[in-house]
Amino acid sequence: MITNIQGYSIHDGPGIRTVVFFKGCPLRCQWCANPENLSADKQIGYLKNLCHGCGRCMKACRYAAIMPGDGYRIARDKCVSCGECAEACYYGALVRYGEEKTAEETFEQVLKDKMFYDSSGGGVTASGGEPLLYADFVCELFRLCRNAAIDTCIETCGWAPREAVEKALHVTDHFYYDLKLMDPVLHRKYTGCDNERILGNARYLAEHGADILFRQPLIPGVNDTDDNIRRTAEFMLSLGPGASRIQLMPFHRAGKTKYDALEMTFIAEGLKPDTAERIEAVRERYIAYGVDCSISK
Ligand code: SF4
Ligand code: SF4
Incomplete structure (x- = not known):
């Protein structure tokens, strides 16, 4: 079940990419900017x-x-x-x-932009929602991509069965992996799920040499605290040198229109986005801990 196949993205992996958005997510982050990808069912807005x-x-x-x-x-x-x-x-x-597609149909569509991938070092990214809910589909799509020499990337919240992660590891060039909150109680409070499985899968990927860029949606007053920054940095550093990059994704309210279209409540609507100075201060804290930190454009 796919909501969108979006070409010419430059924020979802190296180079110019086509992003396949899968519908359905196990988490319910209060700040989610893509409410149309929460339910795995078709919807009308x-x-x-x-x-x-x-x-x-x-x-x-x-x-x-x-x-x-x-x-x-x-x-x-x-x-x-x-x-x-x-x-x-x-x-x-x-x-x-939401539209049902086969892996082959999806591949035919993404293949059309191969010349852009070749000229920019780009490729195809599976995003969502949570693409690892559809691990068999993603693996089939990525196998087809690899046979056509197309680079592959997954954007994941990490809350997936280990077998799904294992399968994906064999056909995925890059993992863009969310680390939202280190405190398990707060993680459950703000996302609806605890983080044990997420941290376990991150460790598994790091131990198996995956190319990982961690990403953190930066939510004012929720996870931009000194405690969360320190614990996130400590966790990353414990994974070894191959997993020490994190990208901050500042909170925004752009998803509000889609919440209205679906008659859903946007819980984080009242949150005020961080200032550029505050975001930079968080980046500097990560760097002080020895983590390579950037800010998403
Ligand atoms: S409102 Fe629902 S059931 Fe009626 S036409 Fe639109 S999608 Fe179909
Ligand atoms: S413009 Fe409004 S009333 Fe007319 S078909 Fe579209 S949604 Fe329905």
């Missing part, structure tokens, strides 16, 4: 600001799931996510999130 009130969607829906009311409303209990309303809408006010 309604963008009220694009709606012209023509009513074509209501007529198109065979399940009587669209009703007037402050623009239009989707009765989520009736909607089967067939997407016919989105087909009927001339204005792009209804968005389908």
Whole structure:
């Protein structure tokens, strides 16, 4: 189940890349910027600001799931996510999130940009959501990529069965690996899951020589504390010299529109993004601990 295949990305691995976004995630981070990738099911989003009130969607829906009311409303209990309303809408006010694809179809699509990968040292990145929920699919896609000399990268939250990580290790050139919070109680509080499995899988990858770039969404007042920075740095350094890079990803509220479209609550909406000075201060703390730290653009 894929939400998007996005070309020309320069932030999701080396060089120019195509990013395949998988739908479904085991975590529920309160600051998540991609709420459309949380559920593994197909969904329909309604963008009220694009709606012209023509009513074509209501007529198109065979399940009587669209009703007037402050623009239009989707009765989520009736909607089967067939997407016919989105087909009927001339204005792009209804968005389908989630499409079933095979690994071969996905490969055919990503292959089209091979010349960009070749000229930039880029490749294909599996992201999400959590791509390791679909480990067999990702491995098949990456096998096809490798046969075509295309570089492979996974962006993962690390909360996956060990077998999935083992499989991926054999076909993945780079792991972009989230380390959100070191305290297990706080990790559970803010993400819905504890971090034991995440840290264990990171250690496993480091011990097996994987190329890892850790990433940390920097959430004001949640994980930008001295305690979390120190514990994250200590954990990374305990993994050996091959796993001592971390990239900070400053908090932003860009996902708010999608929360509204899906009628979901954005818990972190009230958080104020860190200032550039504060982000730089966190970077310097990591560097002082001996960790190679950069800031995501
Ligand atoms: S078809 Fe599109 S523009 Fe027309 S009422 Fe439905 S959502 Fe709004
Ligand atoms: S996705 Fe299908 S069932 Fe859901 S509102 Fe649109 S047309 Fe109706």
